[in-house]
Amino acid sequence: MQEAIKSLESARSALREALERQDWNAIGELDSMCRAVVDEVMAQGAEGGAELVENLGELLELYREVLEACEKEKQQVGSELRQLHQSTSGVKAYQASE
Numbered sequence: 455m456q457e458a459i460k461s462l463e464s465a466r467s468a469l470r471e472a473l474e475r476q477d478w479n480a481i482g483e484l485d486s487m488c489r490a491v492v493d494e495v496m497a498q499g500a501e502g503g504a505e506l507v508e509n510l511g512e513l514l515e516l517y518r519e520v521l522e523a524c525e526k527e528k529q530q531v532g533s534e535l536r537q538l539h540q541s542t543s544g545v546k547a548y549q550a551s552e
Contacts, residue, residue, distance in 0.1 A: 458495045462509045465491050466516055473520055476527070481520060488513065 465488045472480035492513070495506065 458491065458498060459505055459509055461491045462488075462495060462513065466509070466513050469513075469516055469520070473516070473523060476523070478524075478527070 465484060469481065469484045469488060472484055492510070495510075
């Protein structure tokens with residue numbers, strides 16, 4: 455179980471670093487890795503006790519942070535797309551009036 459907990463800690467650490475860099479590709483890959491590690495840990499049963507619960511709780515909190523960051527990024531990209539659309543519409547209106 456200790457090996458699985460170390461894998462969980464490693465995956466969580468890598469996910470944290472990717473979030474800090476806002477490396478969305480890495481986050482997607484690490485999400486799959488985290489899911490596999492959690493599946494492995496859960497398959498091993500209740501061994502690991504408090505340390506396992508603590509690590510899973512920390513991973514859950516990190517996932518909340520990732521979701522918040524994704525939502526902010528989505529809003530920012532949406533705003534940029536709206537501005538681009540407005541600019542494009544303005545150019546088209548100008549060109550049509552010539």
